[in-house]
Amino acid sequence: MKFLRQFAARIVGQSIRIFARAITAVRAEWKGIEPVPRQRVYFANHTSNADMPMIWSVLPPALRRTVRPVAAADYWLKNKLRAFVGPEVFNCVLVDRRPEVQDKPMDKIIAALDEGSSLIIFPEGNRNMTEAPLLPFKAGLYNMGVARPDIDLVPTWVANLTEIMPKGEVIPLPLICTVTFGEPIHVQSGESKDDFLKRASEALLAQRPEAHK
Amino acid sequence: MSSTTTDILLLAFGSFGILITLTVLGEILRARQPVHEPNPMLDTYMTRIQSWWGMVAFIGAALLLGKPGIMTLFAIASFAALREFLTLTTKAQADHLSLALAFFAVLPLQYIFVGFGWTGLYTVFIPVYAFLFLPMISALRGNPQRFLVRVAETQWALMIAVFCVSHVPALMSLDIAGYGDRSVLLIAFLVMVVQFGDLLDFFFGRRIGRTKIAPGLSPKTWEGLVCGVLSAMVIGALLSWITPFGVWGAALMAGIASLVGMFGNIVVAAIKRDRGVKDWSHLIPGQGGFVDQLDSVIFAAPIFYQLTKYFYT
Numbered sequence: 001m002k003f004l005r006q007f008a009a010r011i012v013g014q015s016i017r018i019f020a021r022a023i024t025a026v027r028a029e030w031k032g033i034e035p036v037p038r039q040r041v042y043f044a045n046h047t048s049n050a051d052m053p054m055i056w057s058v059l060p061p062a063l064r065r066t067v068r069p070v071a072a073a074d075y076w077l078k079n080k081l082r083a084f085v086g087p088e089v090f091n092c093v094l095v096d097r098r099p100e101v102q103d104k105p106m107d108k109i110i111a112a113l114d115e116g117s118s119l120i121i122f123p124e125g126n127r128n129m130t131e132a133p134l135l136p137f138k139a140g141l142y143n144m145g146v147a148r149p150d151i152d153l154v155p156t157w158v159a160n161l162t163e164i165m166p167k168g169e170v171i172p173l174p175l176i177c178t179v180t181f182g183e184p185i186h187v188q189s190g191e192s193k194d195d196f197l198k199r200a201s202e203a204l205l206a207q208r209p210e211a212h213k
Numbered sequence: 214m215s216s217t218t219t220d221i222l223l224l225a226f227g228s229f230g231i232l233i234t235l236t237v238l239g240e241i242l243r244a245r246q247p248v249h250e251p252n253p254m255l256d257t258y259m260t261r262i263q264s265w266w267g268m269v270a271f272i273g274a275a276l277l278l279g280k281p282g283i284m285t286l287f288a289i290a291s292f293a294a295l296r297e298f299l300t301l302t303t304k305a306q307a308d309h310l311s312l313a314l315a316f317f318a319v320l321p322l323q324y325i326f327v328g329f330g331w332t333g334l335y336t337v338f339i340p341v342y343a344f345l346f347l348p349m350i351s352a353l354r355g356n357p358q359r360f361l362v363r364v365a366e367t368q369w370a371l372m373i374a375v376f377c378v379s380h381v382p383a384l385m386s387l388d389i390a391g392y393g394d395r396s397v398l399l400i401a402f403l404v405m406v407v408q409f410g411d412l413l414d415f416f417f418g419r420r421i422g423r424t425k426i427a428p429g430l431s432p433k434t435w436e437g438l439v440c441g442v443l444s445a446m447v448i449g450a451l452l453s454w455i456t457p458f459g460v461w462g463a464a465l466m467a468g469i470a471s472l473v474g475m476f477g478n479i480v481v482a483a484i485k486r487d488r489g490v491k492d493w494s495h496l497i498p499g500q501g502g503f504v505d506q507l508d509s510v511i512f513a514a515p516i517f518y519q520l521t522k523y524f525y526t
Contacts, residue, residue: 025293025296025494027494027495160300163304166306166309169306169309171309171310171313171317173299173309173312173313173316174292174296174316175296175299175300176296176297176300176494
Protein backbone atom coordinates (compact mmCIF):
# COMPACT_ATOMS: atom_id res chain seq x y z
CA MET A 1 0.00 0.00 0.00
CA LYS A 2 2.79 2.38 0.95
CA PHE A 3 4.60 1.46 -2.25
CA LEU A 4 1.46 2.12 -4.29
CA ARG A 5 1.05 5.55 -2.70
CA GLN A 6 4.66 6.41 -3.45
CA PHE A 7 4.22 5.31 -7.03
CA ALA A 8 1.05 7.39 -7.37
CA ALA A 9 2.88 10.38 -5.86
CA ARG A 10 5.60 10.07 -8.50
CA ILE A 11 3.06 9.87 -11.32
CA VAL A 12 1.17 12.90 -10.01
CA GLY A 13 4.44 14.80 -9.60
CA GLN A 14 5.52 14.07 -13.17
CA SER A 15 2.08 15.04 -14.48
CA ILE A 16 2.21 18.37 -12.66
CA ARG A 17 5.66 19.01 -14.10
CA ILE A 18 4.67 18.10 -17.65
CA PHE A 19 1.48 20.15 -17.39
CA ALA A 20 3.43 23.18 -16.13
CA ARG A 21 5.96 22.80 -18.94
CA ALA A 22 3.37 22.35 -21.68
CA ILE A 23 1.09 25.20 -20.67
CA THR A 24 3.39 27.88 -19.29
CA ALA A 25 6.65 26.66 -20.86
CA VAL A 26 8.06 27.30 -17.38
CA ARG A 27 11.80 27.87 -17.50
CA ALA A 28 14.58 28.39 -15.00
CA GLU A 29 17.05 31.24 -15.29
CA TRP A 30 20.15 30.37 -13.23
CA LYS A 31 21.52 33.88 -12.80
CA GLY A 32 23.33 33.65 -9.49
CA ILE A 33 23.71 29.93 -8.82
CA GLU A 34 24.38 26.73 -10.71
CA PRO A 35 21.75 23.96 -10.79
CA VAL A 36 23.90 21.67 -8.63
CA PRO A 37 22.81 19.62 -5.61
CA ARG A 38 23.68 21.83 -2.65
CA GLN A 39 21.69 22.63 0.44
CA ARG A 40 19.81 25.86 -0.13
CA VAL A 41 16.80 27.82 1.01
CA TYR A 42 14.99 29.21 -2.02
CA PHE A 43 12.98 32.23 -0.89
CA ALA A 44 10.42 33.44 -3.40
CA ASN A 45 7.71 35.97 -4.09
CA HIS A 46 4.19 34.66 -3.58
CA THR A 47 1.31 35.79 -5.80
CA SER A 48 -0.49 32.57 -6.59
CA ASN A 49 -0.97 29.02 -5.38
CA ALA A 50 0.92 27.90 -8.47
CA ASP A 51 4.19 29.55 -7.33
CA MET A 52 5.47 26.55 -5.42
CA PRO A 53 4.65 23.93 -8.11
CA MET A 54 6.38 26.18 -10.68
CA ILE A 55 9.64 26.42 -8.71
CA TRP A 56 9.41 22.71 -7.98
CA SER A 57 8.89 21.92 -11.70
CA VAL A 58 11.94 23.81 -12.94
CA LEU A 59 14.37 22.21 -10.50
CA PRO A 60 16.39 19.38 -12.08
CA PRO A 61 15.51 15.90 -10.70
CA ALA A 62 18.49 15.68 -8.36
CA LEU A 63 17.55 18.98 -6.73
CA ARG A 64 13.83 18.27 -6.74
CA ARG A 65 14.32 15.05 -4.75
CA THR A 66 15.92 16.91 -1.86
CA VAL A 67 13.77 20.03 -1.81
CA ARG A 68 10.91 20.52 0.65
CA PRO A 69 8.50 23.43 0.28
CA VAL A 70 7.42 25.04 3.56
CA ALA A 71 3.65 25.34 3.33
CA ALA A 72 0.58 26.11 5.39
CA ALA A 73 -1.03 23.12 7.06
CA ASP A 74 -4.52 24.68 6.96
CA TYR A 75 -4.29 24.82 3.14
CA TRP A 76 -2.75 21.43 2.45
CA LEU A 77 -4.78 19.42 4.94
CA LYS A 78 -8.14 20.83 3.86
CA ASN A 79 -9.22 17.71 1.95
CA LYS A 80 -7.92 14.24 1.13
CA LEU A 81 -6.55 15.15 -2.30
CA ARG A 82 -4.55 18.08 -0.94
CA ALA A 83 -3.39 15.98 2.00
CA PHE A 84 -1.97 13.55 -0.56
CA VAL A 85 -0.45 16.11 -2.94
CA GLY A 86 1.09 18.44 -0.35
CA PRO A 87 2.92 16.04 1.97
CA GLU A 88 3.46 13.14 -0.44
CA VAL A 89 3.98 14.60 -3.92
CA PHE A 90 5.77 17.80 -2.91
CA ASN A 91 7.07 16.45 0.40
CA CYS A 92 6.03 19.71 2.10
CA VAL A 93 7.11 20.78 5.57
CA LEU A 94 3.67 21.65 6.90
CA VAL A 95 3.46 24.41 9.45
CA ASP A 96 0.40 25.61 11.32
CA ARG A 97 -0.05 29.36 11.12
CA ARG A 98 -2.81 29.61 13.76
CA PRO A 99 -1.51 31.43 16.83
CA GLU A 100 -3.56 29.32 19.27
CA VAL A 101 -1.75 26.17 18.15
CA GLN A 102 1.70 25.84 19.67
CA ASP A 103 3.16 24.30 16.52
CA LYS A 104 6.64 25.90 16.69
CA PRO A 105 7.13 26.13 12.89
CA MET A 106 10.78 27.11 13.23
CA ASP A 107 11.59 23.82 14.99
CA LYS A 108 10.16 21.85 12.08
CA ILE A 109 12.04 23.99 9.56
CA ILE A 110 15.35 23.64 11.38
CA ALA A 111 14.75 19.88 11.68
CA ALA A 112 14.20 19.68 7.91
CA LEU A 113 17.41 21.63 7.32
CA ASP A 114 19.35 19.40 9.70
CA GLU A 115 18.26 16.29 7.84
CA GLY A 116 19.90 17.84 4.75
CA SER A 117 16.86 19.03 2.81
CA SER A 118 16.73 22.22 0.80
CA LEU A 119 13.65 24.39 1.35
CA ILE A 120 11.32 26.56 -0.66
CA ILE A 121 9.83 29.35 1.45
CA PHE A 122 7.68 32.39 0.85
CA PRO A 123 8.93 35.01 3.31
CA GLU A 124 5.98 37.34 2.68
CA GLY A 125 3.91 34.86 4.67
CA ASN A 126 0.77 35.33 2.62
CA ARG A 127 -0.15 35.62 -1.01
CA ASN A 128 0.52 39.13 -2.27
CA MET A 129 -2.78 40.53 -3.58
CA THR A 130 -1.58 44.14 -3.75
CA GLU A 131 -0.10 46.18 -6.57
CA ALA A 132 3.23 46.35 -4.72
CA PRO A 133 5.77 43.82 -6.04
CA LEU A 134 6.55 42.45 -2.55
CA LEU A 135 5.00 42.56 0.92
CA PRO A 136 7.26 43.11 3.95
CA PHE A 137 9.08 39.89 4.88
CA LYS A 138 8.30 37.95 8.05
CA ALA A 139 11.11 37.11 10.45
CA GLY A 140 11.33 33.40 9.48
CA LEU A 141 14.00 33.87 6.81
CA TYR A 142 16.19 35.80 9.25
CA ASN A 143 15.78 33.19 11.98
CA MET A 144 16.79 30.43 9.56
CA GLY A 145 19.80 32.43 8.44
CA VAL A 146 20.88 32.97 12.03
CA ALA A 147 20.30 29.39 13.14
CA ARG A 148 22.09 27.78 10.18
CA PRO A 149 24.42 30.51 8.82
CA ASP A 150 26.23 28.29 6.30
CA ILE A 151 23.17 27.52 4.18
CA ASP A 152 22.76 29.58 1.00
CA LEU A 153 19.63 31.72 0.94
CA VAL A 154 18.72 32.02 -2.73
CA PRO A 155 16.39 34.80 -3.96
CA THR A 156 13.94 33.20 -6.39
CA TRP A 157 11.62 35.33 -8.51
CA VAL A 158 8.58 33.75 -10.15
CA ALA A 159 7.43 35.98 -13.02
CA ASN A 160 4.05 36.24 -14.75
CA LEU A 161 1.91 34.05 -12.56
CA THR A 162 -0.46 36.89 -11.66
CA GLU A 163 -1.28 37.21 -15.34
CA ILE A 164 -1.48 33.49 -15.99
CA MET A 165 -4.06 32.96 -13.27
CA PRO A 166 -5.38 36.13 -11.60
CA LYS A 167 -7.44 35.63 -8.49
CA GLY A 168 -11.04 34.85 -9.32
CA GLU A 169 -10.43 33.60 -12.88
CA VAL A 170 -11.17 30.05 -13.95
CA ILE A 171 -9.18 29.50 -17.15
CA PRO A 172 -5.37 29.82 -16.89
CA LEU A 173 -3.68 31.72 -19.72
CA PRO A 174 -0.79 29.83 -21.32
CA LEU A 175 1.78 32.62 -20.91
CA ILE A 176 5.48 31.92 -20.38
CA CYS A 177 6.51 31.72 -16.73
CA THR A 178 10.14 32.31 -15.74
CA VAL A 179 11.75 31.36 -12.44
CA THR A 180 14.93 33.36 -11.82
CA PHE A 181 17.48 32.19 -9.24
CA GLY A 182 19.77 34.95 -7.97
CA GLU A 183 23.03 35.08 -6.04
CA PRO A 184 22.73 33.58 -2.54
CA ILE A 185 22.80 35.81 0.53
CA HIS A 186 23.68 35.11 4.18
CA VAL A 187 23.01 36.85 7.47
CA GLN A 188 26.15 38.85 8.24
CA SER A 189 27.51 38.89 11.77
CA GLY A 190 25.96 41.69 13.76
CA GLU A 191 23.32 42.43 11.10
CA SER A 192 19.97 43.37 12.60
CA LYS A 193 16.78 41.58 11.64
CA ASP A 194 15.31 44.59 9.86
CA ASP A 195 18.49 45.31 7.92
CA PHE A 196 18.76 41.73 6.79
CA LEU A 197 15.12 41.44 5.75
CA LYS A 198 15.43 44.69 3.80
CA ARG A 199 18.54 43.38 2.04
CA ALA A 200 16.82 40.05 1.29
CA SER A 201 13.81 41.84 -0.14
CA GLU A 202 16.04 43.98 -2.38
CA ALA A 203 17.97 40.90 -3.52
CA LEU A 204 14.70 39.25 -4.50
CA LEU A 205 13.38 42.32 -6.33
CA ALA A 206 16.61 42.49 -8.32
CA GLN A 207 15.73 39.15 -9.95
CA ARG A 208 12.62 40.57 -11.59
CA PRO A 209 12.98 40.25 -15.42
CA GLU A 210 13.44 43.58 -17.22
CA ALA A 211 10.31 43.20 -19.34
CA HIS A 212 7.99 42.97 -16.35
CA LYS A 213 9.08 46.04 -14.43
CA MET B 214 4.11 6.72 -54.64
CA SER B 215 2.67 9.95 -56.00
CA SER B 216 4.96 12.48 -57.63
CA THR B 217 4.23 14.92 -54.78
CA THR B 218 5.49 12.43 -52.19
CA THR B 219 8.58 11.74 -54.27
CA ASP B 220 9.29 15.46 -54.49
CA ILE B 221 8.87 15.93 -50.73
CA LEU B 222 11.29 13.07 -50.11
CA LEU B 223 13.73 14.56 -52.61
CA LEU B 224 13.57 17.92 -50.85
CA ALA B 225 13.96 16.29 -47.44
CA PHE B 226 17.01 14.29 -48.57
CA GLY B 227 18.43 17.41 -50.21
CA SER B 228 18.05 19.31 -46.91
CA PHE B 229 19.53 16.40 -44.96
CA GLY B 230 22.47 16.42 -47.40
CA ILE B 231 23.08 20.11 -46.71
CA LEU B 232 22.71 19.59 -42.95
CA ILE B 233 25.13 16.64 -42.98
CA THR B 234 27.68 18.81 -44.80
CA LEU B 235 27.20 21.63 -42.26
CA THR B 236 27.37 19.22 -39.30
CA VAL B 237 30.56 17.57 -40.61
CA LEU B 238 32.05 21.02 -41.21
CA GLY B 239 31.26 22.01 -37.62
CA GLU B 240 32.68 18.79 -36.22
CA ILE B 241 35.92 19.25 -38.19
CA LEU B 242 36.25 22.80 -36.84
CA ARG B 243 35.56 21.51 -33.34
CA ALA B 244 38.15 18.72 -33.67
CA ARG B 245 40.78 21.28 -34.70
CA GLN B 246 39.85 23.49 -31.77
CA PRO B 247 42.10 23.14 -28.69
CA VAL B 248 39.97 21.57 -25.94
CA HIS B 249 40.66 24.26 -23.35
CA GLU B 250 39.81 27.27 -25.48
CA PRO B 251 36.11 27.96 -25.53
CA ASN B 252 34.70 29.07 -28.87
CA PRO B 253 31.21 30.52 -28.34
CA MET B 254 30.78 31.23 -32.06
CA LEU B 255 31.29 27.55 -32.93
CA ASP B 256 29.02 26.42 -30.08
CA THR B 257 26.24 28.73 -31.30
CA TYR B 258 26.71 27.40 -34.82
CA MET B 259 26.46 23.78 -33.64
CA THR B 260 23.34 24.31 -31.50
CA ARG B 261 21.75 26.11 -34.44
CA ILE B 262 22.51 23.21 -36.77
CA GLN B 263 20.99 20.82 -34.22
CA SER B 264 17.81 22.89 -34.09
CA TRP B 265 17.75 22.90 -37.89
CA TRP B 266 17.87 19.10 -37.93
CA GLY B 267 14.80 19.07 -35.71
CA MET B 268 12.98 21.59 -37.85
CA VAL B 269 13.68 19.82 -41.14
CA ALA B 270 12.56 16.52 -39.58
CA PHE B 271 9.33 18.03 -38.22
CA ILE B 272 8.38 19.93 -41.38
CA GLY B 273 9.33 16.96 -43.60
CA ALA B 274 7.23 14.55 -41.53
CA ALA B 275 4.30 16.98 -41.48
CA LEU B 276 4.44 17.43 -45.26
CA LEU B 277 4.45 13.65 -45.76
CA LEU B 278 1.48 13.23 -43.40
CA GLY B 279 -0.42 15.69 -45.56
CA LYS B 280 -3.07 18.13 -44.42
CA PRO B 281 -3.69 16.91 -40.84
CA GLY B 282 0.05 16.84 -40.14
CA ILE B 283 0.63 20.31 -41.51
CA MET B 284 -2.40 21.80 -39.74
CA THR B 285 -1.27 20.34 -36.40
CA LEU B 286 2.32 21.50 -36.85
CA PHE B 287 1.40 25.07 -37.72
CA ALA B 288 -1.35 25.27 -35.08
CA ILE B 289 1.27 24.31 -32.48
CA ALA B 290 3.68 26.87 -33.96
CA SER B 291 0.93 29.51 -33.74
CA PHE B 292 0.21 28.56 -30.15
CA ALA B 293 3.88 28.86 -29.20
CA ALA B 294 4.23 32.16 -31.06
CA LEU B 295 1.07 33.62 -29.51
CA ARG B 296 2.27 32.56 -26.07
CA GLU B 297 5.61 34.29 -26.64
CA PHE B 298 3.92 37.40 -27.95
CA LEU B 299 1.23 37.78 -25.29
CA THR B 300 3.77 37.18 -22.52
CA LEU B 301 5.30 40.52 -23.47
CA THR B 302 2.22 42.62 -24.29
CA THR B 303 0.36 45.04 -22.02
CA LYS B 304 -2.63 43.43 -20.34
CA ALA B 305 -4.89 43.77 -17.33
CA GLN B 306 -7.10 41.33 -15.50
CA ALA B 307 -10.02 42.83 -17.45
CA ASP B 308 -8.53 41.23 -20.57
CA HIS B 309 -8.39 37.76 -19.08
CA LEU B 310 -11.44 36.42 -20.89
CA SER B 311 -10.59 37.95 -24.25
CA LEU B 312 -7.04 36.58 -23.99
CA ALA B 313 -8.34 33.14 -23.06
CA LEU B 314 -10.64 33.33 -26.11
CA ALA B 315 -7.68 34.31 -28.28
CA PHE B 316 -5.83 31.15 -27.22
CA PHE B 317 -8.65 28.66 -26.94
CA ALA B 318 -11.24 29.87 -29.48
CA VAL B 319 -9.75 32.20 -32.12
CA LEU B 320 -6.62 30.11 -32.72
CA PRO B 321 -8.33 26.71 -33.15
CA LEU B 322 -11.17 28.21 -35.22
CA GLN B 323 -8.71 29.88 -37.60
CA TYR B 324 -6.99 26.53 -38.21
CA ILE B 325 -10.33 24.77 -38.67
CA PHE B 326 -11.30 27.35 -41.32
CA VAL B 327 -7.91 26.95 -43.00
CA GLY B 328 -8.19 23.17 -42.79
CA PHE B 329 -11.54 23.18 -44.57
CA GLY B 330 -10.26 25.72 -47.08
CA TRP B 331 -12.96 28.30 -46.28
CA THR B 332 -11.12 31.21 -47.87
CA GLY B 333 -13.95 33.67 -47.27
CA LEU B 334 -13.71 33.00 -43.54
CA TYR B 335 -10.06 32.59 -42.70
CA THR B 336 -9.00 35.75 -44.53
CA VAL B 337 -11.43 37.94 -42.53
CA PHE B 338 -11.96 36.08 -39.26
CA ILE B 339 -9.12 37.72 -37.29
CA PRO B 340 -8.88 41.12 -39.05
CA VAL B 341 -12.66 41.65 -38.84
CA TYR B 342 -14.45 39.45 -36.30
CA ALA B 343 -11.75 39.03 -33.66
CA PHE B 344 -10.74 42.68 -34.19
CA LEU B 345 -14.26 43.89 -33.39
CA PHE B 346 -15.41 41.41 -30.76
CA LEU B 347 -12.42 40.89 -28.46
CA PRO B 348 -12.22 44.59 -27.46
CA MET B 349 -15.94 44.46 -26.64
CA ILE B 350 -15.31 41.61 -24.22
CA SER B 351 -12.43 43.51 -22.62
CA ALA B 352 -14.51 46.70 -22.39
CA LEU B 353 -17.38 44.92 -20.62
CA ARG B 354 -15.12 44.38 -17.61
CA GLY B 355 -14.90 48.15 -17.27
CA ASN B 356 -11.21 48.95 -16.82
CA PRO B 357 -10.27 51.93 -19.04
CA GLN B 358 -6.60 52.06 -18.02
CA ARG B 359 -4.38 51.83 -21.12
CA PHE B 360 -7.34 50.28 -22.92
CA LEU B 361 -6.28 51.17 -26.47
CA VAL B 362 -2.75 49.88 -25.86
CA ARG B 363 -4.12 46.63 -24.43
CA VAL B 364 -6.54 45.84 -27.26
CA ALA B 365 -4.14 47.02 -29.97
CA GLU B 366 -1.31 44.84 -28.69
CA THR B 367 -3.59 41.81 -28.37
CA GLN B 368 -4.78 42.30 -31.94
CA TRP B 369 -1.20 42.64 -33.14
CA ALA B 370 -0.32 39.39 -31.41
CA LEU B 371 -3.22 37.60 -33.10
CA MET B 372 -2.39 39.02 -36.52
CA ILE B 373 1.26 37.99 -36.33
CA ALA B 374 1.07 34.72 -34.45
CA VAL B 375 -2.19 33.30 -35.81
CA PHE B 376 -3.34 35.13 -38.96
CA CYS B 377 0.08 35.36 -40.62
CA VAL B 378 1.34 31.95 -39.51
CA SER B 379 -1.87 30.27 -40.71
CA HIS B 380 -1.22 31.61 -44.22
CA VAL B 381 1.60 29.07 -44.58
CA PRO B 382 -0.75 26.03 -44.45
CA ALA B 383 -3.41 28.10 -46.27
CA LEU B 384 -1.23 27.76 -49.37
CA MET B 385 -2.58 24.20 -49.58
CA SER B 386 -6.10 25.37 -50.27
CA LEU B 387 -5.10 27.43 -53.33
CA ASP B 388 -6.60 25.92 -56.45
CA ILE B 389 -3.90 26.34 -59.11
CA ALA B 390 -4.72 25.08 -62.59
CA GLY B 391 -2.69 22.01 -63.60
CA TYR B 392 -0.93 21.88 -60.20
CA GLY B 393 -3.35 19.50 -58.50
CA ASP B 394 -2.42 18.24 -55.02
CA ARG B 395 1.08 19.63 -55.37
CA SER B 396 0.23 22.89 -53.59
CA VAL B 397 1.66 21.36 -50.41
CA LEU B 398 5.06 21.85 -52.07
CA LEU B 399 4.52 25.62 -51.99
CA ILE B 400 4.96 25.42 -48.21
CA ALA B 401 8.34 23.76 -48.63
CA PHE B 402 9.26 26.33 -51.29
CA LEU B 403 8.31 29.33 -49.11
CA VAL B 404 10.01 28.07 -45.96
CA MET B 405 13.17 27.03 -47.79
CA VAL B 406 13.75 30.18 -49.84
CA VAL B 407 13.03 32.51 -46.92
CA GLN B 408 15.15 30.60 -44.40
CA PHE B 409 18.07 30.13 -46.79
CA GLY B 410 17.85 33.83 -47.68
CA ASP B 411 18.14 34.62 -43.96
CA LEU B 412 21.07 32.27 -43.48
CA LEU B 413 22.99 33.80 -46.39
CA ASP B 414 22.07 37.32 -45.28
CA PHE B 415 23.61 36.45 -41.90
CA PHE B 416 26.70 34.97 -43.56
CA PHE B 417 27.30 37.82 -46.03
CA GLY B 418 26.36 40.43 -43.43
CA ARG B 419 29.15 39.10 -41.22
CA ARG B 420 31.61 38.97 -44.12
CA ILE B 421 31.04 42.13 -46.15
CA GLY B 422 28.32 44.00 -44.25
CA ARG B 423 29.14 47.71 -43.78
CA THR B 424 25.97 49.84 -43.88
CA LYS B 425 23.44 49.10 -41.15
CA ILE B 426 19.81 49.28 -42.33
CA ALA B 427 18.40 50.28 -38.95
CA PRO B 428 21.30 51.16 -36.62
CA GLY B 429 20.62 50.58 -32.95
CA LEU B 430 17.86 48.12 -33.79
CA SER B 431 19.13 45.25 -35.84
CA PRO B 432 22.56 44.07 -37.04
CA LYS B 433 21.18 43.66 -40.58
CA THR B 434 23.13 45.43 -43.32
CA TRP B 435 22.16 46.48 -46.86
CA GLU B 436 25.04 44.41 -48.28
CA GLY B 437 23.85 41.31 -46.43
CA LEU B 438 20.25 41.95 -47.40
CA VAL B 439 21.02 42.30 -51.12
CA CYS B 440 23.16 39.14 -51.10
CA GLY B 441 20.52 37.28 -49.08
CA VAL B 442 17.67 38.23 -51.42
CA LEU B 443 19.75 37.43 -54.53
CA SER B 444 20.66 34.02 -53.03
CA ALA B 445 16.98 33.40 -52.27
CA MET B 446 16.20 34.18 -55.92
CA VAL B 447 18.84 31.70 -57.12
CA ILE B 448 17.51 29.03 -54.76
CA GLY B 449 13.95 29.87 -55.89
CA ALA B 450 14.95 29.39 -59.52
CA LEU B 451 16.67 26.08 -58.68
CA LEU B 452 13.50 24.93 -56.91
CA SER B 453 11.18 26.12 -59.70
CA TRP B 454 10.42 22.47 -60.62
CA ILE B 455 8.24 22.13 -57.50
CA THR B 456 6.27 25.33 -58.22
CA PRO B 457 3.74 26.41 -60.84
CA PHE B 458 5.65 29.69 -61.35
CA GLY B 459 8.25 28.79 -64.01
CA VAL B 460 11.94 29.63 -63.55
CA TRP B 461 11.68 33.44 -63.70
CA GLY B 462 8.44 33.52 -61.75
CA ALA B 463 9.93 31.29 -59.02
CA ALA B 464 13.00 33.54 -58.76
CA LEU B 465 10.81 36.63 -58.48
CA MET B 466 8.43 35.11 -55.93
CA ALA B 467 11.40 33.89 -53.87
CA GLY B 468 12.99 37.34 -54.03
CA ILE B 469 9.80 39.10 -52.89
CA ALA B 470 9.18 36.61 -50.08
CA SER B 471 12.76 36.90 -48.87
CA LEU B 472 12.72 40.72 -49.03
CA VAL B 473 9.45 40.98 -47.07
CA GLY B 474 10.85 38.47 -44.57
CA MET B 475 14.03 40.52 -44.01
CA PHE B 476 12.08 43.69 -43.23
CA GLY B 477 9.70 41.66 -41.07
CA ASN B 478 12.74 40.57 -39.09
CA ILE B 479 13.62 44.24 -38.50
CA VAL B 480 10.05 44.96 -37.32
CA VAL B 481 10.27 42.06 -34.87
CA ALA B 482 13.69 43.34 -33.71
CA ALA B 483 12.07 46.72 -32.98
CA ILE B 484 9.40 45.08 -30.81
CA LYS B 485 12.02 43.08 -28.92
CA ARG B 486 14.13 46.20 -28.39
CA ASP B 487 11.11 48.09 -27.10
CA ARG B 488 10.35 45.34 -24.56
CA GLY B 489 14.00 44.96 -23.57
CA VAL B 490 14.35 41.30 -24.49
CA LYS B 491 16.92 39.59 -26.67
CA ASP B 492 14.78 36.62 -27.66
CA TRP B 493 11.08 35.91 -27.49
CA SER B 494 11.62 32.78 -25.43
CA HIS B 495 14.05 29.88 -25.11
CA LEU B 496 12.06 27.07 -26.68
CA ILE B 497 14.44 26.35 -29.55
CA PRO B 498 18.04 25.85 -28.36
CA GLY B 499 20.41 28.38 -29.91
CA GLN B 500 17.68 30.25 -31.79
CA GLY B 501 15.46 31.72 -29.07
CA GLY B 502 11.74 31.28 -29.52
CA PHE B 503 9.40 30.35 -32.34
CA VAL B 504 8.95 34.00 -33.31
CA ASP B 505 12.74 34.47 -33.51
CA GLN B 506 13.06 31.51 -35.82
CA LEU B 507 10.00 32.15 -37.94
CA ASP B 508 9.73 35.96 -38.03
CA SER B 509 10.68 36.24 -41.69
CA VAL B 510 8.41 33.36 -42.75
CA ILE B 511 5.57 34.90 -40.72
CA PHE B 512 5.78 38.23 -42.56
CA ALA B 513 6.37 36.66 -45.97
CA ALA B 514 3.51 34.14 -45.79
CA PRO B 515 0.44 36.39 -46.34
CA ILE B 516 2.17 38.34 -49.13
CA PHE B 517 3.33 35.14 -50.83
CA TYR B 518 -0.18 33.70 -50.44
CA GLN B 519 -1.89 36.79 -51.90
CA LEU B 520 0.51 37.08 -54.85
CA THR B 521 0.14 33.39 -55.69
CA LYS B 522 -3.62 33.68 -55.42
CA TYR B 523 -3.75 36.79 -57.60
CA PHE B 524 -1.40 35.69 -60.36
CA TYR B 525 -1.73 31.92 -60.50
CA THR B 526 -5.32 30.96 -59.70
